[in-house]
Amino acid sequence: MENTNPLPPYDWPVLQAGWVWLCGAGPGDAGLLTLHGLNALRQADVIVYDALVGPDILGWANDNAELIYAGKRGGKPSAKQRDISLQLVDLAKAGKRVLRLKGGDPFVFGRGGEEAQTLIQHEIPVRIVPGISAGIGGLAYAGIPVTHRDVNQSVTFVTGHDQSGEATGSLNWQAISDGSQVLVIYMGIKHVNRIIGELLAAGRPVDEPVAVVTNATLPHQQVLESTLENVEADLIAANMAPPAIICVGKSVLMRQVLDWQGLIAGQEPRNLDPLNRGRPAEAV
Numbered sequence: 001m002e003n004t005n006p007l008p009p010y011d012w013p014v015l016q017a018g019w020v021w022l023c024g025a026g027p028g029d030a031g032l033l034t035l036h037g038l039n040a041l042r043q044a045d046v047i048v049y050d051a052l053v054g055p056d057i058l059g060w061a062n063d064n065a066e067l068i069y070a071g072k073r074g075g076k077p078s079a080k081q082r083d084i085s086l087q088l089v090d091l092a093k094a095g096k097r098v099l100r101l102k103g104g105d106p107f108v109f110g111r112g113g114e115e116a117q118t119l120i121q122h123e124i125p126v127r128i129v130p131g132i133s134a135g136i137g138g139l140a141y142a143g144i145p146v147t148h149r150d151v152n153q154s155v156t157f158v159t160g161h162d163q164s165g166e167a168t169g170s171l172n173w174q175a176i177s178d179g180s181q182v183l184v185i186y187m188g189i190k191h192v193n194r195i196i197g198e199l200l201a202a203g204r205p206v207d208e209p210v211a212v213v214t215n216a217t218l219p220h221q222q223v224l225e226s227t228l229e230n231v232e233a234d235l236i237a238a239n240m241a242p243p244a245i246i247c248v249g250k251s252v253l254m255r256q257v258l259d260w261q262g263l264i265a266g267q268e269p270r271n272l273d274p275l276n277r278g279r280p281a282e283a284v
């Protein structure tokens with residue numbers, strides 16, 4: 001049985017009764033789950049999982065585990081954050097071995113910090129298992145490095161929703177724009193017009209490269225390459241829907257050479273030197 005395959009030899013932590021492990025499942029591709037995540041799935045009595053955690057990963061759960069869906073997708077009715085946190089407290093107090101499984105990394109725009117805080121306030125012991133965040137791993141699957149020596153020495157992660165779920169009114173877009181060589185925007189599709197408008201108003205060039213990656217790392221991943229001025233119309237034309245990561249900056253051009261999934265599918269690189277360095281990549 002798949003579920004009983006041993007993990008590689010290692011001093012694996014034991015998920016004990018009354019504990020909650022708060023774990024990132026990665027951006028989608030089941031192979032991007034960490035081994036600590038798999039170790040947790042094998043042991044948990046109860047798994048409370050989010051919408052972006054796929055069936056392949058849940059299929060690795062202990063056969064007797066109870067699976068509880070706590071999904072939240074923008075605009076749809078969903079379990080309230082406070083209710084989810086208190087449910088975790090109740091399960092732990094009932095002596096369950098609890099796994100809280102979230103998409104990507106639990107501490108990146110995932111409210112993992114709030115859940116862990118509530119658990120600790122209720123004196124529930126926790127372990128945090130990081131995951132690969134969509135804004136890094138998802139872009140890598142599209143052939144976009146979030147940092148590239150010729151492009152950026154910094155990267156800014158931004159959410160398109162603030163606490164109220166509305167467009168991010170609380171951000172200083174001028175400062176973000178001035179200070180960010182590359183922006184990686186989570187939850188940005190719904191308010192893409194507002195976000196792009198803010199960036200253009202802050203002085204970013206209309207022809208700045210933008211990529212949008214939906215369902216990153218999954219078989220139905222879609223990648224749109226566009227520019228700040230065209231991305232909104234291009235998104236509508238391509239009929240792309242969340243979940244999506246938006247990347248703004250010259251790193252997007254690297255996809256012309258690094259679209260490794262395209263290469264595997266037999267395509268040629270479009271441009272071996274998209275940043276026009278005119279020299280081998282490794283030359284100093």
Ligand code: SAH
Nearest residue numbers: 104105108110133134186187215216243244
């Ligand atoms: N904790 C998660 C982010 C949760 S917020 C992480 O670290 O990745 C949810 C947002 O994450 C989505 O709206 C989208 O912007 C992004 N996201 C998560 N999975 C994604 C995927 N497979 N493809 C594209 N975007 C994804």
